[in-house]
Amino acid sequence: MDKPVIDVIIPAYNEEQSIGRVIGDIPAGYVREVIVCDNGSEDNTAQVARESGATVVFEGRPGYGYACLKGMEYLTKKEHMPDIVVFLDGDYADYPEEVPKVVRPILEEGVDMVIGSRPLGHPQPGSLTPPQVFGNWLATTLIRVFYRVRFTDLGPFRAIRYDKLVELEMEDKTYGWTVEMQVKAAKKGMATAEVPVRYRPRIGVSKVSGTVKGTFLAGYKILWTIFKYI
Numbered sequence: 001m002d003k004p005v006i007d008v009i010i011p012a013y014n015e016e017q018s019i020g021r022v023i024g025d026i027p028a029g030y031v032r033e034v035i036v037c038d039n040g041s042e043d044n045t046a047q048v049a050r051e052s053g054a055t056v057v058f059e060g061r062p063g064y065g066y067a068c069l070k071g072m073e074y075l076t077k078k079e080h081m082p083d084i085v086v087f088l089d090g091d092y093a094d095y096p097e098e099v100p101k102v103v104r105p106i107l108e109e110g111v112d113m114v115i116g117s118r119p120l121g122h123p124q125p126g127s128l129t130p131p132q133v134f135g136n137w138l139a140t141t142l143i144r145v146f147y148r149v150r151f152t153d154l155g156p157f158r159a160i161r162y163d164k165l166v167e168l169e170m171e172d173k174t175y176g177w178t179v180e181m182q183v184k185a186a187k188k189g190m191a192t193a194e195v196p197v198r199y200r201p202r203i204g205v206s207k208v209s210g211t212v213k214g215t216f217l218a219g220y221k222i223l224w225t226i227f228k229y230i
Contacts, residue, residue: 119153
């Protein structure tokens with residue numbers, strides 16, 4: 001792929017303390033546009049993102065998937081579609097400077113989708129909670145059993161060819177977004193890969209793993225999504 005057009009989608013809710021650092025650490029000149037999808041933030045996330053050089057779109061309906069879908073909707077209005085889309089969280093737990101590392105298998109190996117694997121990258125102590133570790137293990141084990149594709153993570157840091165992303169016809173509005181992408185790619189026989197990525201404790205409190213309710217709902221939705229597409 002010669003000089004690919006790469007866009008980054010960052011769903012964000014109340015991430016004013018971290019979003020500027022995330023945007024600032026994306027390698028300059030490597031991506032065409034950074035799209036921050038403000039998911040109804042009650043702080044200055046949108047202002048900080050815009051001042052940091054990102055395009056900001058708004059999605060008032062709460063839900064990780066809703067925010068990602070809003071970013072995809074924005075891309076459909078571009079005169080020229082991207083070749084590759086990178087998804088990245090806005091909490092600064094990932095290392096945005098690793099975007100080229102996550103994209104590389106698409107450029108050099110003909111892969112359709114790449115997952116940035118936190119377990120393979122040896123996350124910092126405390127960056128993943130015990131329920132997250134167990135949930136990742138259970139979900140990826142079920143995907144291997146039912147879909148015959150091996151993953152080690154459902155991590156949010158990922159890259160995918162734009163045409164393949166469109167082909168997946170993503171639907172999930174909330175916690176099942178990442179696993180939906182992976183099981184649909186498996187069902188369609190897309191070429192997937194994982195690369196180890198670093199991971200650190202996020203800035204602020206997680207809206208999912210930081211609460212008992214969020215952890216339960218996320219776990220339920222992930223398992224429901226895995227069985228839905230069998």
